[in-house]
Amino acid sequence: MGWSSTAFAQQSDTTDDQSQNDQQQSQATGSGTTAPSGDQDATAQTDGVAGQPASDIVVTGVRASLQSAQNIKRNAGQIVDSVVAEDIGKLPDRNVAEALQRITGVQIQRSYGEGSSIAIRGLSQVRTEINGRDVFTANGGRTLSLEDVPSELLAGIDVYKNPSAELIEGGIGGLVNLRTRKPFDFDGFKLSASGGINYYDLYGKSKPQANILVSDRWDTGIGEIGVLVDLAYQKTAFRQDQISSQPFYLLDESDETDAAIAAGLGRTGQDTYLAHGVGIGQYLGDRRRLGADVAVQWRPTDTLQFTGEYIRSDYKFRYGDYSYFAYTGDATITPDYTQPFSFDDDGNFRSGTFVNVPVNANTSLETRNSVTNDYSLHGVWNPSSDLEVSGDFQYIRGTTDSERSIVILSSTAERLYTSVGDGVPTMLIYGDGDASNGDGSTTNFDNYRTGGGYLDHIEHSVGTEYAGRFDAKYQLHGGFLRALEGGLRYTDRSAVTDSSTYAYYGIATALPDSLLEVRPFRGDLYRGFDGVPTGAVFFNRNIVLDYDATREALAPYVSESQQEALLDGVSYVPSDRNTQGEKTYTAYGLVRFGSDDFAVPFEGNIGVRVVRTEVSTAGYQVRTPQVQVGTDDDGNPIYGNGDVEYQPISVDSNYTKALPSLNLTFHLTPELQLRLAASEALSRPSFTQLNPNINIVEYNPTNSQRTASSGNPDLRPLTAKQLDASLEYYFADTGMIYGAAFYKKVDGFIANVVTQETYTFGDSSYTYDVTRPVNGDNGKIKGFEIGGNTFFDFLPGWLSGFGAQANFTYVDSKAPSPQATDNEGNQLLVPLELLSKYSYNLVGIYDKGAVSARVAYNWRSKYVVTTQGNGSGNLPIFNAPRGQLDASFTYTVNPHFALTVDGTNLTDTENRTYYGIESRPQSSVLNDRRVSITARITY
Structure with a gap:
């Protein structure tokens, strides 16, 4: 496992030819962009240092990986950092998000212990590509779920932090391009295979992984032909243990009940915040990734090349959890005044005992299966040494199916003791007169047989896109202007999402013992933490893991009127469908220029990208009128809801944006260069945010409030004006120091707000409070990055194998939050969600002879999870600072065979969140430590 501020440094089993090919690829991407198919073009355009010869020295191993990534960064036309897999199938992290966390300015979010999404320089609006083309997961969003792709398929990942005109628009945070291998990357036949086992210590399970790549090329009567097949299979497991305090509520002594509680606690006239319960969550699940890449290349002449490629990503995710909560929500929680209570100086609850607290024991299932199929054809023609013409066509189709079902058992905690700090x-839960922590209440089947229910939800999404582009490049010689580039692009994308409302079925008849189980907690949960019940009763998890079997098992115990619906399963109604269409028409022009005769040699590019976007949305307005359903004993009418009506609605919109960019590189010395850049970028709203569906109920018998929620098909894209600067010093082939500063002014941040809208039923009009996403005001992001890497070659003998990599990022942000106001009602600017102000990576390396070892520590400071947490008094929920240690050791037995042992989360890092201030904890979470053994052969 190897990491760098610019690259993952990989132990190499490859041949010298492979290293040369990697150098060629880095030069081919020297303009700062990868060709639309990721191909090595017949000619390369470079903005690098004029007259620098390629090295004749062939370097392999970790050094070659660092050198490849360093060359990409040094020669790019804009600010680029890379992750490079020097060996086939040997990007060591289990998914792309985790591979990216070592790059300066990139912060990741984790889902059940694995990286799942990223932000670049504070913004999560990041565009994802594969080989320079669109790629996405069909889930109502626009980008690829980075956890879906097996990292073994990738040759490298490039992160573009500022745009130029030839890059496809769509990411104000940045652009992540995933690069796969091609048959022409190799001189001839190539075979690489690996197999390994991963052990997850908290779960106590092991899972396999494997990868095989076969490639060859031939000279034929119709030209040179190459074929590559790359397959990757990976299974992982996870267990997440979580103990959570429920939200804190302030006692309002103007309320009679709250005043009595304050008096009973001896806190009349003092601020008192009570946590309304506590809960346990234990999530046990698995992931399966299956990836395939099939590429065919044909070079009929020296000036013409075609590449056809098929890439498939098939991702399955599943967990079944035990959730055990004693809580009252926003309802009153009653203290046991006979027991001691403690509070901090600000009145925040620390410890105490409550009586008759409702308990839910939930067993649930969540699954997701996402499949993306990507077909592409790319051609490049060089009619002369100065002119390159290329064309590209892509068809991509993605599907996602998911299920969520929850079996709820209800009980009561006669006495609940909890402490936070x-x-x-x-x-700890006790029955009346029971001092042994609830064996008589938490594990007694009779306390859970009735009063619960079943929740059922399904989703199905389909996304498709046709994309075509045409590009031309013409090189000029002998003057200030060096190259002219331009191109056209067209896309036609659709997204259809069916998402059912949650169906609820109440348990009407006592459940038998055969459907129940006791899950032990004490001594097992949270690595032996003893402040929990010995166990609790749940609906049998083995049944819950089978979606159909769960409904069949519960059917006899719900009311007769619900049995048929339960057996049939939840279905979609018209308003569950959200249909979106989007077409884009793009043209760009770019001029590359430079001078070696200026006082300071420089080069750069200036260009503009103009894109027109046409959006169509379709859905339903669901209208439920009020009708009389009877009369009371006095003859007064009783009203209820009438028949639901579905009225189709559609909204079309369009906008045109011009996105200029300027990138300059000044060569202060042959080793020292300064980059300056100014640009404008955009990110489009997600398809979920554009959803026009809205449900309007004239009268709700249980709630006279008229409210509704909807998406907003009139949302406009977010735009960002950006300034970037980077100073880079390259003192060795694998040694550099750099510092970068950035400023982004973002217009149109999207946030949910409540507005009043009028709807008419019959002759009457009513005002509704409708929650919709809207474009807000400007936000600002600024910060800086510093980093570097080197090997200590000056040390004697085996000590020269040591090296180090380090980087640090500071990001300061302010963005509008419509729900956050000061005492005068003025809108407040708050930090962006999911953004840490500080983050860093420290990596120690050893690479000498047959041995390669690395130890890497990644850390980020606290960040806002949400700006307005439930029950937090409108305070944000924060994630506490977190650091994680990973390490690896590789022994290369011979040029064809190597063994690797690596581990992640070796420090068993705990993740904690809190409500606004640290004295109000929300949750404490533990995940697995993973240890892997991998064997690799290469021929």
Whole structure:
């Protein structure tokens, strides 16, 4: 496992030819862009240092990886950082998000212990590509779920932090391009295979992984032909243990009940915040990734080349959890005044005992299966040494199916003791007269047989896109202007999402013992934490893991009126469908220029990208009128809801944006260069945010409030004006120091707000509070990055194998939050969600002879999870600072065979969140430590 501020440094089993090919590829991407198919073009355009010869020295191993990534960064036309897999199938992290976390300015979010999404320089609006083309997961969003792709398929990942005109628009945070291998990357036949086993210590399970690549090329009567097949299979497991305190509520002494509680606690006239419960979550699940890449290349002449490629990503995710919560929500929680209570100086609850607290014991299933199929054809023609013409066509289709079902058992905690503080929250439950922590209540089947229910939800999404582009490049010689580039692009994309409302079925008849189980907690949960019940009763998890079997098992125990619906399963109604269409028409022009005769040699590019976007949305307005359903004993009418009406609605919109960019590179010395850049970028709203569906109920018998929620098909894209500067010093082939500063002014941040809208039923009009996403005001992001890497070649003998990599990022942000106001009602600017102000990576390397070892530590400071947490008094929920240690060791037995042992989360890092201030903890979470053994052969 190897990491760099610019690259993953990989132990190499490859031949010298492979290293030369990688150098050629880095030169081919020297303009700062990868060709639309990721191909090595017949001619390369470079903005690098004029007259620098390629090295005749062939370098392999970690050094070659660092050198490849360093060359990409040094020669690019804009600010680019890369992750490079020097060996076939040997990007060591299990998915792309985790591979990216070592890059300066990139912060990742984790889902059940694995990286799942990223932000670049504070913004999560990041565009994803594969080989310079669109790629996405069909889930109502626009980008690829980075956890879906097996990292073994990739040759490298490039992160573009500022745009130029030839790059496809769509990411104000940045652009992530995934690069796969091609048959012409190799001189001839190539075979690489690996197999390994991953052990997850908290779950206590092991899972396999494997990868095989076969490639060859031949000279034929119709030209040179190459074929490559790359397959990757990976299974992972996870267990996540979580103990959570429920939200804190302030006692309002103007309320009679709250005043009595304050008096009973002896806190009349003092601020008192009570946590309304505590809960346990234990998530046990698995992931399966299956990836395939088939590429065919044909070079009929020296000036003409075609590449056809098929890439498939098939991702399955599943977990079944135990969730055990004693809580009252926003309803009153009653203290046991006979027991001691403690509070901090600000009145925040620390410890105490409550009585008759409702308990839910939930067993649930969540699954997701996402499949993306990507077909592409790319051609490049060089009629002369100065002119390159290329064309590209792509068809991509993605599907996602997911299920969510929850079996709820209900009970009551006669006495609940809980404590919160600097450590993990405590949850102890006792029955009346029971001092042995609830064996008589939490594990008694009779306390859970009735009063619960079943929730059922399904989703199905389909996304398709046709994309075509045409590009031309013409090189000029002998003057200030060096190249002219231009191109056209067209896309036609559709996204159809069916998402059912949650169906609820109440348990009407007592459940038998055969459907119940006791899940032990104490001694097992949270690595032996003893502040939890010995166990609790749940609906049998083995049944819950089978979606159909769950409904069949529960059917006899729900009411007769619900049995048929339960057996049939939840279905879609018209308003569950959200249909979106989008067409884009793009043209760009770019001029590359430079001078070696200026006082300071420089080069750069200036260009503009103009894109017109046409959006169509379709859905339903669901209208439920009020009707009289009877009369009371006095003859007064009783009203209820009438028959639901579905009225189709559609909204079309369009906009045209011009996105200029300027990139300059000044060569202060042969080793020292300064980059300056100014640009404008955009990110489009997600398809979920554009959803026009809205449900309007004239009268709700249980809630006279008239409210509704919807998407907003009139949303406009976010735009960002950007300034970037980077100073880079390259003192060796694998040694550099750099510093970068950036400023982004973002217009149109999207946030949910409540507005009043009028709807008419019959002759009457009513005002509704409708929650919709809207474009807000400007936000600002600024910061800087510093980093570097080197090997200590000056040390004698085996000590010269040591090296180090390090980087640090500072990001300061302010963005509008419509729900956050000061005492005068003025809107407040708050930090962006999911953004840490500080983050860094420290990596120690050893690479000498047959041995390669690395130890890497990644850390980020606290960040806002959400700006307005439920029950937090409109305070944000924060994630506490977190750091993680990973390491690896590789022994190369011979040029064809190597063994690697690596581990992640070796420090068993705990993740904690809190409500606004640290004295109000929300959750404490533990995930697996993973240890892997991998064997690799290469021929």
